[in-house]
């Protein structure tokens with residue numbers, strides 16, 4: 001291969017993308033702006049620095065996060081190899097010695113004969129591709145402007161306001177009803193109704209619950225119309241009843257009963273295996289979300305595929321912009337990878353870096369890239385990030401709710417997940433045999 005590849009950003013995604021492409025013979029120039037241009041959170045000049053927790057998430061066999069890591073292992077991921085090598089005891093999680101982990105990845109990139117690591121900020125998208133943009137949640141402002149110019153201002157977001165996603169198999173449907181407000185729509189919403197006592201109790205618990213403190217650079221997000229539910233609860237006891245829990249236009253379809261407050265859930269996927277709690281973005285800690293949200297009737301035993309959150313972030317509306325090859329529909333030589341495409345988390349970002357690296361190599365060889373099928377964790381995440389949807393695009397971590405459903409008769413959650421898990425590994429193996 002003669003043509004060279006530019007990768008912008010030496011984080012989890014950019015490091016993995018550069019490595020995968022270089023391993024397959026591409027000549028890669030990897031731009032990392034640190035240490036000359038620091039971000040508000042990175043502390044070192046190392047590539048693939050973990051900015052916060054040193055945990056790469058659940059490593060328990062048969063879990064969705066483990067499955068994603070396992071698939072990455074099977075495809076020769078540099079990041080997961082370094083994580084396994086520098087892991088530290090952390091119960092069911094894969095946690096690492098952060099300096100050794102990032103040091104190992106940086107050295108591997110520096111030693112690779114096909115990679116040149118350039119310590120420079122890229123301020124605009126290069127005119128000549130192929131290029132992979134992997135600049136993460138804290139993309140430098142100059143480049144963010146460049147991206148915005150390229151894709152259109154309305155497609156670039158600067159914060160996440162994530163509402164929790166619940167495993168449908170753990171909702172008590174007997175206590176809820178399907179209906180759309182004022183009967184507009186096809187009973188698209190699942191409604192959890194509260195009487196006055198339950199509502200006031202819920203508000204009290206929300207107000208008193210433990211919150212994750214905001215970092216100074218995250219403060220402005222609240223001005224963007226993504227107020228956390230607990231902040232709304234602090235404004236007044238009835239604020240939520242006029243906001244995300246408003247009951248107007250909703251009555252029980254069989255009894256005609258009206259309610260003091262209603263929390264609405266919307267299907268997160270076609271199969272209806274996951275539901276999103278609409279408007280419930282929150283800064284409550286995860287254990288507190290579980291405790292407080294379980295006080296809502298119907299959600300007493302809810303298990304969460306994703307918890308709510310609010311972060312400073314930079315991400316594009318990938319489903320409208322990217323093809324499943326991770327390149328722009330309007331400029332096919334520009335690829336995006338990592339958190340900037342709306343995946344959430346270290347391993348998810350690395351996963352999209354790996355796919356972008358493979359995809360570009362195929363382009364350089366003049367071959368078509370066949371993405372991994374949605375039955376795999378890599379394919380499920382890619383599908384989420386690139387498939388058009390009617391609802392607003394929100395960043396996502398890997399979870400079993402993203403996979404195509406299996407036989408509905410399998411009611412046992414453990415068995416269901418185990419079936420998805422085994423199907424994923426078998427599908428990945430077949431895909432790798434055929435395509436790599």
Ligand SMILES: Cc1cc2nc3c(=O)[nH]c(=O)nc-3n(C[C@H](O)[C@H](O)[C@H](O)COP(=O)(O)OP(=O)(O)OC[C@H]3O[C@@H](n4cnc5c(N)ncnc54)[C@H](O)[C@@H]3O)c2cc1C
Pocket residue numbers: 008009010011012013014031032033034039041042048049051052053054055120121122123134135136137138139140143215312337338339340344345346347349350
């Ligand atoms: C405060 C904070 C805390 C987080 N905590 C966690 C956590 O605990 N667990 C978790 O899984 N995820 C966490 N995340 C999300 C985390 O950032 C991502 O999971 C992961 O780092 C994303 O990988 P990435 O490669 O897409 O971006 P990054 O790892 O951020 O890498 C992007 C790289 O691009 C560089 N860069 C940016 N702009 C330019 C430019 N113009 N030119 C050249 N280089 C550039 C940056 O310096 C950086 O090295 C957190 C994010 C933030 C902001």
